[in-house]
Amino acid sequence: xxxxxxxxxxxxxxxxxxxxxxxxxxxxxxxxxxxxxxxxxxxxxxxxxxxxxxxxxxxxxxxxxxxxxxxxxxxxxxxxxxxxxxxxxxxxxxxxxxxxxxxxxxxxxxxxxxxxxxxxxxxxxxxxxxxxxxxxxxxxxxxxxxxxxxxxxxxxxxxxxxxxxxxxxxxxxxxxxxxxxxxxxxxxxxxxxxxxxxxxxxxxxxxxxxxxxxxxxxxxxxxxxxxxxxxxxxxxxxxxxxxxxxxxxxxxxxxxxxxxxxxxxxxxxxxxxxxxxxxxxxxxxxxxxxxxxxxxxxxxxxxxxxxxxxxxxxxxxxxxxxxxxxxxxxxx
DNA sequence: TTGTGTTTTATTGCCTCC
DNA sequence: GGAGGCAATAAAACACAA
Numbered sequence: 001x002x003x004x005x006x007x008x009x010x011x012x013x014x015x016x017x018x019x020x021x022x023x024x025x026x027x028x029x030x031x032x033x034x035x036x037x038x039x040x041x042x043x044x045x046x047x048x049x050x051x052x053x054x055x056x057x058x059x060x061x062x063x064x065x066x067x068x069x070x071x072x073x074x075x076x077x078x079x080x081x082x083x084x085x086x087x088x089x090x091x092x093x094x095x096x097x098x099x100x101x102x103x104x105x106x107x108x109x110x111x112x113x114x115x116x117x118x119x120x121x122x123x124x125x126x127x128x129x130x131x132x133x134x135x136x137x138x139x140x141x142x143x144x145x146x147x148x149x150x151x152x153x154x155x156x157x158x159x160x161x162x163x164x165x166x167x168x169x170x171x172x173x174x175x176x177x178x179x180x181x182x183x184x185x186x187x188x189x190x191x192x193x194x195x196x197x198x199x200x201x202x203x204x205x206x207x208x209x210x211x212x213x214x215x216x217x218x219x220x221x222x223x224x225x226x227x228x229x230x231x232x233x234x235x236x237x238x239x240x241x242x243x244x245x246x247x248x249x250x251x252x253x254x255x256x257x258x259x260x261x262x263x264x265x266x267x268x269x270x271x272x273x274x275x276x277x278x279x280x281x282x283x284x285x286x287x288x289x290x291x292x293x294x295x296x297x298x299x300x301x302x303x304x305x306x307x308x309x310x311x312x313x314x315x316x317x318x319x320x321x322x323x324x325x326x327x328x329x330x331x332x
Numbered sequence: 333t334t335g336t337g338t339t340t341t342a343t344t345g346c347c348t349c350c
Numbered sequence: 351g352g353a354g355g356c357a358a359t360a361a362a363a364c365a366c367a368a
Contacts, residue, residue: 088362088363089340089341089342089361089362089363090341090362090363091339091340091341091362091363091364092340092341097340109355110354112353112354127342128341128342130354130355131341131342131343132340132341134342134354134355134356135340135341135342137355137356138356138357139339139340141356333368334367334368335366335367335368336365336366336367336368337364337365337366337367338363338364338365338366339362339363339364339365340361340362340363340364341360341361341362341363342359342360342361342362343358343359343360343361344357344358344359344360345356345357345358345359346355346356346357346358347354347355347356347357348353348354348355348356349352349353349354349355350351350352350353
C-alpha cells in the first residue's frame with residue numbers, strides 16, 4: 001500500500017533505516033540543495049524546475065522534508081511508531097506540497113529526469129512524485145471542467161433569456177392574430193345580420209367572397225392577403241397560444257391593442273422586406289408550428305391552392321367554446 | 333466523542349506510444 | 351513489450367458539526 005512497501009525516510013540529518021528488509025539511506029543533503037540559494041542542484045538544468053528558496057522565501061525549514069509523520073517533534077518516537085505500524089498513508093508536509101505545487105505550475109508533466117531530481121530533493125520515492133503529479137493533474141482537470149461548466153452555464157442563461165424574450169414576443173404576435181381574427185368574425189357576423197335572420201346559419205360563400213375581396217383590396221399594396229382563413233387553422237392558432245409552454249395567455253391580453261380600430265394593428269404578412277433567412281428563422285424559431293398561424297393567401301399566386309373558408313360550424317362554437325374572448329370582442 | 337463528508341495518497345487496469 | 355498516462359477506485363487522513 002503506502003509507498004508500495006518502500007516507505008518514506010523520516011527525520012533529518014544523515015543515517016539509514018531498515019525498511020522492509022531494505023536499508024534506506026537518508027540525508028538532509030538534498031534539502032540543502034533546495035534551501036540554499038545558488039545550489040548546485042540539477043534544478044538549474046531545467047526551466048521547469050523550481051528552487052525551494054522561491055517557495056519558502058529562502059528560509060530554512062525548522063523541520064525536515066523527510067519528517068512526514070504528523071507534527072511530533074520527537075524523532076526517535078516517530079521512528080519507533082513509524083516502523084512498528086502497519087503501512088499507512090502519510091501526507092506530505094506543507095513544504096513538500098508547496099514545492100511540488102511550484103514545480104507543477106512550471107510544468108505539469110514530469111520528465112523522468114525531473115522526477116528523479118524532485119524525488120531526491122524532497123526525499124520521496126520517484127514513484128511518489130509521479131503519483132503526486134498524476135493526482136494533481138486529475139485535480140487540475142476537474143477544476144478546469146468546473147470552470148468550463150460555469151462559462152457554459154453563463155452562456156446558456158444568456159441564451160435562455162433571449163429565447164424567453166422571443167417566446168414572449170411570439171405569444172404577443174399570436175395574440176394579435178387571434179384578436180384580429182375575432183374582429184374579422186365580428187365583421188362577418190354583422191354582415192350576416194344585415195342579410196336577414198333567416199340566413200343566419202348560412203354563412204355563405206357570398207359573405208366570405210366579400211370578405212376576401214375586401215381584405216384583398218385593403219392589403220393590395222402588401223401583395224398578400226390574409227384571408228380566407230380556415231377554421232381549424234384558427235383554432236389551432238388559438239390552442240397553440242393557450243398551450244404554449246409559458247401559457248400566460250391572460251397576461252398577453254388585449255391591453256397591447258390600445259386602439260383596436262387602429263389600422264396599424266392589422267396583421268399583414270408582408271414578405272417584401274423579409275429575406276429568406278429571416279423567413280426561415282421566423283418559421284423555425286418564432287413559429288415552431290406552422291399550424292399555429294392562419295394560412296395566408298398570396299394574392300400574387302392565385303395558382304396556389306386557396307384555403308377553403310369553411311364556416312359551417314354552428315355559431316355557438318365560434319364564440320364561447322372555441323373563442324372565449326369572443327364576447328369580450330363584441331364590446332370593442 | 334462520533335458520525336459524516338472531503339481531501340489526499342496510492343493502487344489497479346486499461347490504453348497509447350515508442 | 352515496457353514505460354507512462356489516465357480513469358476509477360480504495361483507503362487513510364483530515365475537518366467539522368452535533
